[in-house]
Amino acid sequence: MRTPRRSAVDESRTRTALLDAAQGLMLEEGYAAVSSRRVGAKADMNPAMVHYYFGTMDGLFIELFRRGAERSFEQLTRALLSAQPLWGFWEATHDQTSSAMTMEFIALANHRKAIRSEIAGYSRRFRQTQLDVLSRVLVGYGVDPQVWPPVTIILMMAGISRFLLIEQEFELDTGHAEMIAVIERHIRELEGDRVLDPAPLASRDG
Amino acid sequence: MRTPRRSAVDESRTRTALLDAAQGLMLEEGYAAVSSRRVGAKADMNPAMVHYYFGTMDGLFIELFRRGAERSFEQLTRALLSAQPLWGFWEATHDQTSSAMTMEFIALANHRKAIRSEIAGYSRRFRQTQLDVLSRVLVGYGVDPQVWPPVTIILMMAGISRFLLIEQEFELDTGHAEMIAVIERHIRELEGDRVLDPAPLASRDG
């Protein structure tokens, strides 16, 4: 009997507007801009609403993190279950918004301990899912796990992708095209050309 | 006739103590903990000293960033000019303190524009130096630049290293050992076993 995932208050339009406002501020000006007053102003609402819906600012941050994480997890799952899981995963790691939010939360975690454990928990879950699916996929492609353990391929793609995204925010792009080309060459060797919007398998031949 | 690099005020003990205090706070509690009051308290000094030495908080942050960047640059140069430049570079990317500070400054840059251009400028300089040296080195090792352009090797090592460091701060280490093993296996193929504290070439048979 845990807390129900969705209470009445979770679905309120006001609540969603506050989360949206907080996310906007975080992306545009960093987490330090996310104050109850500024969130209220951006959502055209009274600052006191933040406390009514989330209690404390920590509460707001945690709910915002969870909302984003759940969305990313759905995106990840869809990517991994598609016909080209490697391509899907690689593209999922490019999500600019999600990556920028993650960076802010990582910085936040330094002085908000509740955020820290939230991030750690979700990260474990993400990694496990990636590993479960891609381990099977890579073995299927004939990649020798002694030479390239699946987890290293995941860490490489995730790490490089995030690094490039961060650099992009500073208008640095030296070598980015070459880096992407090298990675995609390897993906292509395993999984063929990227097929955009591939038809679901079930619909083939009706 | 630009501003001289080192004025009298630059070498003051007080100034150094303030920078040290700011750095400590930043690492322990994140950039948001770096206020003139807290820096003053940590350095056992009056908060007004911060404004005397740095003018504004932005001034403090910029000087702190530069001090760290200069130190890292010296470390990088030493690593690249050593007998095993690839090993040296790889190890330089592991600097926990430097990486954590960089993360904080990246987050800061989101709402402090002066920081943003400071980071971009130094990053370009770092990348250029890495590229100049490692391009020659890798060609010397016989790495085909058509298949593995030097810049991709740099980006891979830097990106992966930072990713692992971030995860470590959240007590995540799944696959880290395997990832490091794979990278070091490749470095070893090019540059042999790591020789710790190698004697300078000049002293051999000297």
Add this chain to the structure above:
DNA sequence: GTCTATAGCTGGATAGAC
């Protein structure tokens, strides 16, 4: 160079009216 004092602002949180 160092300190006190203080102006002026922004923020978190709550009580209580409606």
Add this chain to the structure above:
DNA sequence: GTCTATCCAGCTATAGAC
């Protein structure tokens, strides 16, 4: 659910004594 009013804390920055 929403809003007003308010308390208290912490912050930057400056003026001016020593």
